[in-house]
Amino acid sequence: MAKKNRSKATATATPAGEVGPRQPCTCGSGKRYKACHGAPGGGQVFVKRPFEGMPSETDVVALRELVPAATASLPLTGEHAGRTVQLCTLLPMAAPALVRESGDIWLGLQVQHAFGDPARDLGAVLLEALAAEPGAGMVGLTSPPAADVPRLQDLVAGDPLKIEVHEGFDFWVADMEASSELAQALEQADGAASPTARLTEVTAAYWTRMGAKEHLRWVMPEPEDALLDALARLHVTGDDVIVPDARFVGMFRAHGLLAPVWDLEVGTGPEPLEEAATAFKAKLDEALADDSDLTTEQRSARNGLANRQVTIR
Known part of the structure; x- marks a missing residue:
């Protein structure tokens, strides 16, 4: 006996310029559109960098x-x-x-x-x-x-x-x-509340101890693409290490800004980071001012950095 043909449901194409209900929401939340800004009451405009222009x-x-x-x-x-x-x-x-x-x-x-x-x-x-x-x-x-x-x-x-x-x-x-x-x-x-201290020589850099680990988390105002290029240049030359035995582990993305994160050797504390962070900021500014094309090695480093981002908001 021949098998019956089974009709397949044809998906309705999403009109150009619109977001389908099962597609990722354009706000960057990682949720499907129907569960985020496409949900009832969820249609407010998403602002990627909401605090732009605010002091500090x-x-x-x-x-x-x-x-x-x-x-x-x-x-x-x-x-x-x-x-x-x-x-x-x-x-x-x-x-x-x-x-x-x-x-x-x-x-x-x-x-x-x-x-x-x-x-x-x-x-x-x-x-x-x-x-x-x-x-x-x-x-x-x-x-x-x-x-x-x-x-x-x-x-x-x-x-x-x-x-x-x-x-x-x-x-x-x-x-x-x-x-x-x-x-x-x-x-x-x-x-x-984890022990936390704000560095005084640079802006928006915070040391913290979480359990048995210490970190430096530094929110930076530069546009994401320019900052990734600069960090890639520093990574290739080994200049992305804040203090000896520290390790640059990735970045948070929050409200349109990147916050690079370093793991620190236990017992470092915030004091040794002051001078080191100032020196790093000078190198970062120099790298940000470099508008030359990235080398193959730098592009590879940039791709690696981009894959080590965690979006908070």
């Missing part, structure tokens, strides 16, 4: 993605100039913002609204907090902000931020009465 952009990215406990005074401009706002890596219960009894505002960076533009999300949260009564407590977003809401950098004066890295989250309770609920949250947060 590289530090803001580091505080949002890499640094456990740090704060910075956030100087506002326009009608809100003079209001006291403290930018924090993380707030109790991962609150987007807290309005204190004094009227001071704490703004949390490590909050994921997933609305496509974290700078606009933070701007919207800050405006909500600025409009709230003193002592209002937690403030956050329940829906995507409108397209005309100012982004965080639109509300901030142009001065570089003064970053203060903390050993833990005791700054949460520095001027508050202790409570059992807050004490429990503080204990949990402190337990997850």
